[in-house]
Amino acid sequence: MKKIKKWLLGVVATVASGVLLAGCGFPGLSGTSSDTIRIASQNTTEQQIMAYMIQDMIQHYSKLNTTIINNLGSGTVSFNALKNDQADISAIRYTGTDLTTILGEKVDRNNVKATDKKVADQFNKKYKMTYFPSYGFADTYAFMVTQKTADKYHLKTVSDLKKVSSKLTVGLDQMWLERKGDGYDAFQKLYGYQFGKTYPMQIGLVYDALESGKMDAILGYSTDGRIGSYDLKILKDDKNFFPTYNASAVASNKVLKQHPELKSILNRLNGKISLKTMQGLNYQVDNNLVEPEVVAKQFLEKHNYFEGSDK
The missing domain is CATH 3.40.190.10 (Periplasmic binding protein-like II)
Structure with a gap:
């Protein structure tokens, strides 16, 4: 349905x-x-x-x-x-x-x-x-992982992803990939790394993909109700990449x-x-x-x- x-x-x-x-x-x-x-x-x-x-x-x-x-x-x-x-x-x-x-x-x-x-x-x-x-x-863009992944790699911030970024399969909002100013290109320049595999996805599907183990991390919306129901960990944007939304x-x-x-x-x-x-x-x-x-x-x-x- x-x-x-x-x-x-x-x-x-x-x-x-x-x-x-x-x-x-x-x-x-x-x-x-x-x-x-x-x-x-x-x-x-x-x-x-x-x-x-x-x-x-x-x-x-x-x-x-x-x-x-x-x-x-x-x-x-x-x-x-x-x-x-x-x-x-x-x-x-x-x-x-x-x-x-x-x-x-x-x-x-x-x-x-x-x-x-x-x-x-x-x-x-x-x-x-x-x-x-x-x-x-x-409603801020936010990188998220499961609590299991956060514990495994000791992840608290977006910068923490750098040490394992090449290993990660990440689901990204398909519109964000092409955005200027606060999109993926600008993200790579500020944080200094890129992900091993990225998959453009409809924003409504990324949470299920993360919860089911098909993705290691996702970029989602901070207001989504599934964050709480799936017990997902939001990583702190420690370099203030995303503007206020x-x-x-x-x-x-x-x-x-x-x-x-x-x-x-x-x-x-x-x-x-x-x-x-x-x-x-x-x-x-x-x-x-x-x-x-x-x-x-x-x-x-x-x-x-x-x-x-x-x-």
Whole structure:
């Protein structure tokens, strides 16, 4: 069931990505009325959870209609949706990713805290988009091994991998392999080693591959619920290779001007979702097969839709 679902998501993502990159509108959305807020979501679990969470918040606190443009294939695709006025809100954007891929700037590893402000300022200036404060978690790329492997080779940091790197079979996010600035080429230059064998994989498959022993190490996402369920060891990025990937909602200034109530609605989620919380929400979907829409609604109901938290 999981494999079929992942395959279908991939097909939908590919089709949607092609539509956006071609500069065409989404079928059925070209005539969307001005009181319908279009929420763009990528094809990862947490993106979909947050898209439904935003939808529920808007419907709870306003009379606006909403629609979700789901399963977009990458951050670039969802960015172009906002840029081309095909969407109004991006469910999650990550500051570090936008710094390197959208803005094309290098990571300042001596001042990683400056990333958020730089990205927010540039998005507002260049693209007329508002970067909201972080939800409270950062979905950072992270190298992981099983506890058995960590104990065997005495691994605590990414630098510790160097002594055994030539022996390792490593599963890597296929998009990360080609990325500029914070991809594999830049990684090799900073850390001074490469892995014996690397396999480009869909990010959703790397955890199972590691847990089953098919891989010695993987590059995954720090918010994935399977980290805890598989008891995986995250290795510390001791050279600060990866920039901060704080997760935030981004909205076009146009829609915020048309519907100023959206600002206070989105601000209610500021700092409300920790890394541990996001891991738990993702786990409900990926492991327990609960639909993202259900997970989002149950979380908001549990917290009374964060009433009184819009400051």
